[in-house]
Amino acid sequence: MTMQGSTMQGWLRSDGRKGIRNTVVVAYLVECAHHVAREIAIPFREHDVHVIGFPGCYPNAYAERMMERLCTHPNVGAVLLISLGCESFNKYALERVVRESGRPVKTIVIQATGGTRKSMDEGRAFVAEQRALLDAAPTVPMDPSELVIGTVCGGSDGTSGISGNPAAGRAFDMFVAEGAACIFEETGELIGCEHIMAARAVTPELGAILEQSVAKAARYYATLGYGSFAAGNAEGGLTTIEEKSMGAYAKSGASPISGLIKPGDVPPHGGLYLLDVVPDGEVRFGFPNINDNAEIAELIACGSHAVLFVTGRGSVVGSAISPVVKICANPETYRRMEDDMDVDAGRIIEGKASLDAVGREIHDLVVGLGQGGRTKSEELAHQEFVLGYKSFEPIGPACLPV
Amino acid sequence: MPLPDHEPLQQLGGQPSDGGERSDARLLLLSEADNVLVARSRIRAGEAVAVEGTTVTLAADLPLGHKLARRPIRAGEKIVKYGAPIGTATKAIAAGAPVHVHNVKSDYTPTYHLMDAAGGKEGRA
Known part of the structure; x- marks a missing residue:
């Protein structure tokens, strides 16, 4: 890695923070949605699409706060939430926080979408669309x-x-x-x-x-x-x-x-x-x-x-x-x-x-x-x-x- | 209170570091206050090493990062590394003898260890 002075390039977020990565996060909201999230991300796994999630079915304030902070992290440019449908995680609050941060966000509820295959297809289409937008996004100097x-x-x-x-x-x-x-x-x-x-x-x-x-x-x-x-x-x-x-x-x-x-x-x-x-x-x-x-x-x-x-x-x-x-x-x-x-x-x-x-x-x-x-x-x-x-x-x- | 982890470590990089004036160069002295020396590379069983001017023959391999006694340590005495206490001797330890879970216990919570990675025996010290 060669040094070009200390000026970096980052992606500017609405809260003023800058990211050194512009990642799409696919987040499962219960372990039952983990497989679908993973399958959505696999074709993009070398193109800055990362899977995170919370496995529990029962609510936990710490975990919900962690997920909010992670989904609005400066290295994150867009978010796809994967819900099974019946878990306790407050997907509405998480989606609202991400939207208010100015990031594109979509929630796929597997039970409402019609199961694994349909959810995977819909998820991959969203990720491909967001990846293309993020790849064209401009950067700003970062210190x-x-x-x-x-x-x-x-x-x-x-x-x-x-x-x-x-x-x-x-x-x-x-x-x-x-x-x-x-x-x-x-x-x-x-x-x-x-x-x-x-x-x-x-x-x-x-x-x-x-x-x-x-x-x-x-x-x-x-x-x-x-x-x-x-x-x-x-x-x-x-x-x-x-x-x-x-x-x-x-x-x-x-x-x-x-x-x-x-x-x-x-x-x-x-x-x-x-x-x-x-x-x-x-x-x-x-x-x-x-x-x-x-x-x-x-x-x-x-x-x-x-x-x-x-x-x-x-x-x-x-x-x-x-x-x-x-x-x-x-x-x-x-x-x-x-x-x-x-x-x-x-x-x-x-x-x-x-x-x-x-x-x-x-x-x-x-x-x-x-x-x-x-x-x-x-x-x-x-x-x-x-x-x-x-x-x-x-x-x-x-x-x-x- | 000074930061015991920095003052001695500053002497390390790029300079000849050894186990103090009178110890083998393969042994590292992290702080003058220490009663243990740390192996900078594996030293084989049967090798003779100088410890504070006395020659000791190692009974077993001393792997990289493991400790031996810089001087005789009494049962109940604190083990001092980085200039700070890291536990208490559970038995008398001779100068040059290995210092580890078999003769030291934590002053806080017990150490979980596998006695022999191959044999898989468990122990707590």
Whole structure:
């Protein structure tokens, strides 16, 4: 990928945000409509048509908000909703929100349309029409300060906290200095770091809120009996959740922390934000995030144009809607899985590159995504998506002090 | 309180990094306060490595990213990495011995691990 200065090209949306992709989203509103949605998208799967959806038949305010935010994400240009017909999801409200955002939207109700085949034909006709319109849509100049960038780590091992995560942190520091909004997350993987993190908050009140969010995560996971820690983490040399946390925390870089947000909250301006992904209230609906893609979907619902994914063991995932930049922390894994990895951060461990150099490489790669560049996972058509049940209280004023 | 993950890591890139003045160059010291060293590449069983000036022969492979004790650690003592506590020793650990789920426990939630990926035994530390 070659750099052409830092000016990107984006698609301007009615709320003033700009997208670095112009994707058609096909969204199923219950698992029973998933197959039809997938079949509609398959012929277009390499032409920026992505499937997202919510599998549950019973209503959930968190899931409805997530779907609204995702369907009006700046990387999305048009939306097709696929309903079976009898599910509880409020398709009318979702369609209205998308229409009010100025995006073309259509709802296909499978039961009313006459079944699978008719719904597929009608859906594909809509997608083909929208794809042609979006391909002809003009772009506008976009500055890196307009970016929202998320970061997540998955398949972590003993290298993640030494190379990939601190390099992602350096890239975050560069973006925050340029005025972009950067989001780090998984309070369950900040257990043990809460005090040093709180010291970086822009106000003492926010610092207390950051500490409370980690205490909530520790309580939540203690009730479930397991930390946010998979068997492969231990095989990769990580011994405890605290050790994994110290490594994961390095992704946040060294900037002051401007706020705490929850899934679907868009950062009000540039700065560094902690995304609290652990539900509020008593433990219900199971694990906060059943896998990495649930976290990626939440970062995207907060407006992330791209997500930095640091892996040691070697995750291969991408995502619907926003590009996922895979940063491989482990040099042995990189050599084995190079086709899936955008950045070889293992060079830091081998003494071949500095943290700053790899941080700069990550920064420039993200800017390049707005200049025609695509990630490895995009080229491989990775478009993973998962969304489950959760419950949250809205954030209070002390969460966003400035 | 300083950020223990940044100060030592800045010394890493592009510079000769080693396990401190008196340890093998294949071992990484992340913070002066640490009582563990991290393998920068796999070190094979039977190899001799210097740990704080003492030569230790590894009883088993130490894979990339795994830890060994920088000095003798008492049962009940905190394990310190990145300059921060990452758990508590459950038994005495000799200098140069591997430090992992068999001799460390979390101070927060137990660690779920498969004892042997091939055998599939489960355990919690």
